[in-house]
Amino acid sequence: MLAMTDLNTKQQQAAQFGDIDANKGIESGPLLIIAGAGTGKTNTLAHRAAHLVTNNVSPERILLMTFSRRAANELSERVNRIVEAQLRQKDQTFAPVKLPWMGTFHSIANRLLRMYAQSIGLDPGFVIMDRNDSADMLDLVRHKLGFSSSEKRFPRKNTCLDIYSRCVNAQAELEQILDVDFPWCKDWHDELKQLFKTYVEQKIEQACLDYDDLLLYWYHMAGVPDIAALIRKDFDHILVDEYQDTNLLQASLLQRLFPDGSGLTVVGDDAQSIYSFRSADVDNILNFPQQFSPPAKVVSLQKNYRSTQPILDVSNALLKESKSGYKIDLFSEKKSITKPQLVTVEDDVKQAKYIIDKLLAARESGTLLKHQSVLFRSSHHSDRLELALAQRNIPYVKHGGLKFLEAAHVKDLLSIMRFADNPKHQISGFRVLKMLPRIGPRTAESILGHLTQQNNDLYSLAGYQSTMVKNEQWTKLCNLLPSVHHNTISWSDQLSQVAGWYKEILETNYDDHFVRWGDIEQLVRMSQQYNSRERFLSELTLDPPVSSGDLAGAPLLDDDFLILSTIHSAKGQEWKNVFVLNVADGNFPNEYACGDDKLIEEERRLLYVAMTRAKEELHLIQPLKYWVPQQQQHGDKHVFGSKSRFLTESVMTNLEATTYPRKQPTANEQLAGQKALTDIRKSILSSWA
DNA sequence: CACCCAAACTTTTTT
């Protein structure tokens, strides 16, 4: 038996679960690891992977699915270190372990689908659409079906996509989804159904898959016995991280592939399930054990290595208030007399001031900015703070919120690449053509029609007859697209060539083209890291780089900076000091999430996630009034928030309530105890006497 | 038919 000295008993139990088997290395039934916040989940998972590898399970037969690419990389490094350490103990030589099958559900789906494309009637050159593309395509379909000109307003494209996505991911009928989640769209049931049908047809026609399709196709592929058998045969072990955030579609495809659960390990914490808007279903993890017979083994990790006990006390108290779940109690050996703070401030200006005060004080006493963070429910909550930070010249980086790929110019450039890659993909084509001056929706459509007639041969673009489009930009584009498509231009030059063409458009269309060009150059550089156009395009949509508008800006020149993050993006992270903004009803829970109990429960878990990020200091900030980004009616822009419903009595006993700034005594109080010094009324009266 | 401007509308979180 290998020494696993740095694991506690429970962790070891989880890491080593299963019997050593001569053929398969390790033979194990289904296993569920409930890993509370900060209980060493990644370490345990990495040890489990390492345990498998050192017991002769070959690395390429392990399928490891994580929530994000970042988590995957971290795990990979950890596995490597552990395996190395263990082999060194046994005096064996170490060759780095590569776990080739590691990534998000979506990226694994992408790989498998390309492998099996031919067998399932899928164009192996399919393009992956991001959410925006999908929404645009739906919009187009909606126009074609004539739903946009109806008397009553048809749901917006993004709403439509949300509805569609939920149907797919929750594996439910449209009617049911409308009833539960989109009751205001119920009247449009028939039209929506037709819309989605046409949308699916369009996607097939244009050889493109949206995010949901990646899972959906995988799920259907797993339903074909021959293919399922092939896939199953390739993997001895499947480890799924963040299982609490999987949706029904993901759970069902796992079940199809590995019906008896052998070799299946899932890890998660139901108390941290915060992705229901993406159709994640906590019931997946709650019901996991009973899915099998005999039921899966459950190991729960409760010893926390991150936070001080007072922080865990308040977190535990919060969790106890929820209506369902495993409700594990976290405990820690880190004692402290400092209770987490609940700070009442007047408004968001004071809130920002408080944070900056505390933040700088902490830095003075040796805590770097990057060991502190500010967390919030929605990304605009930090607006006021960002302003204040900028004024005080405090460098920060914001996670969550606007994405690199959502910037118009980046979308422009990528759509040129996508169109060149797959001329059938009309959404990109449309976007590309409309960039040109004097080309609007109608002309673009007509050009695309011409292209379709010519079998999507990009060379035929030059033959499009029109007096309108004859200009140099058009001619260049007609040459550029086919040379990219047929790789006449080598891959390493493609992006810079395309960017070169786009520069002119950028300069005429945007005032701030200078800043935007920086992003384009960044993109060109990034493309060099991928070895083909196809990989570049799919990996970029599957794993979008975090916000980058200010990537070249000042903050990164400084190596110490504050982290601002939405709670969702803070998953898995930890900081010494954590500030949570706007802990008040309306923001926390969010006013849009007060619909039903399930949503409220999730909001509570969100606060739980935020609290458990802190190692030493936790400040919950409660503004008495806060800014509401312009309501329909022009009323007061300030709204008085009431106390968050999550701060119940039992939670409050674990918090120290303070006020900031320390209340100044009023003038009357300062003079308190003295008799009236004078009566002004007399002097006023006297002037009329 | 393209383009520009004004008015209306909608808000969370993200693979």
Place this chain on the structure above:
DNA sequence: AGTTTGGGTG
């Protein structure tokens, strides 16, 4: 606040 829609102009 920033996007989407509608109307008017050239």
